[in-house]
Amino acid sequence: xxxxxxxxxxxxxxxxxxxxxxxxxxxxxxxxxxxxxxxxxxxxxxxxxxxxxxxxxxxxxxxxxxxxxxxxxxxxxxxxxxxxxxxxxxxxxxxxxxxxxxxxxxxxxxxxxxx
Amino acid sequence: xxxxxxxxxxxxxxxxxxxxxxxxxxxxxxxxxxxxxxxxxxxxxxxxxxxxxxxxxxxxxxxxxxxxxxxxxxxxxxxxxxxxxxxxxxxxxxxxxxxxxxxxxxxxxxxxxx
Numbered sequence: 001x002x003x004x005x006x007x008x009x010x011x012x013x014x015x016x017x018x019x020x021x022x023x024x025x026x027x028x029x030x031x032x033x034x035x036x037x038x039x040x041x042x043x044x045x046x047x048x049x050x051x052x053x054x055x056x057x058x059x060x061x062x063x064x065x066x067x068x069x070x071x072x073x074x075x076x077x078x079x080x081x082x083x084x085x086x087x088x089x090x091x092x093x094x095x096x097x098x099x100x101x102x103x104x105x106x107x108x109x110x111x112x113x114x115x
Numbered sequence: 116x117x118x119x120x121x122x123x124x125x126x127x128x129x130x131x132x133x134x135x136x137x138x139x140x141x142x143x144x145x146x147x148x149x150x151x152x153x154x155x156x157x158x159x160x161x162x163x164x165x166x167x168x169x170x171x172x173x174x175x176x177x178x179x180x181x182x183x184x185x186x187x188x189x190x191x192x193x194x195x196x197x198x199x200x201x202x203x204x205x206x207x208x209x210x211x212x213x214x215x216x217x218x219x220x221x222x223x224x225x226x227x228x229x
Contacts, residue, residue, distance in 0.1 A: 043219050
């Protein structure tokens with residue numbers, strides 16, 4: 001069964017350091033999402049890509065976060081500098097549909113701890 | 116702004132019981148609604164997707180219903196098993212604009228005791 005791959009699974013870093021997460025969606029999925037989930041909360045959308053274009057990054061803290069999806073396949077989410085409040089699970093999801101009508105498939109997530 | 120609320124926040128039941136998880140949303144103009152399961156420290160697994168024109172969806176022991184006009188959905192789990200223990204999340208996709216944003220509730224933590 002096709003999966004959304006994410007790495008690293010776990011990352012511990014000190015505040016002010018840079019950190020990057022990688023996501024490889026299911027082959028052929030046009031839409032890619034990055035979500036942040038703080039412990040005990042539901043996931044919140046950070047950025048949505050349609051192919052290589054950003055569709056929604058209204059909740060992305062652009063002073064420290066950046067995301068790209070070059071060539072419309074895999075994607076990287078970067079945080080620089082990391083802050084204590086960034087400790088969370090970072091989830092990547094993909095969907096075949098440009099309209100959002102289909103099921104989202106999530107990866108296993110990347111858990112970030114900022115010390 | 117769409118808000119999604121899940122009640123109860125936590126639920127503990129003995130094995131074999133039938134149970135209902137509730138989800139409510141403030142804006143009834145939705146495109147679809149999804150129920151997810153999340154095991155501790157893991158990603159989300161989609162359980163059921165209900166389009167706005169549908170009333171319910173079934174998969175095995177799971178049945179999800181949708182009442183769009185009242186802004187409510189329920190997830191019914193029949194004959195619960197210890198393996199059903201997880202957090203269950205409800206998410207609604209808006210129908211306005213071109214991004215069809217998905218808004219999640221905080222989830223219900225379910226514990227099924229042997």
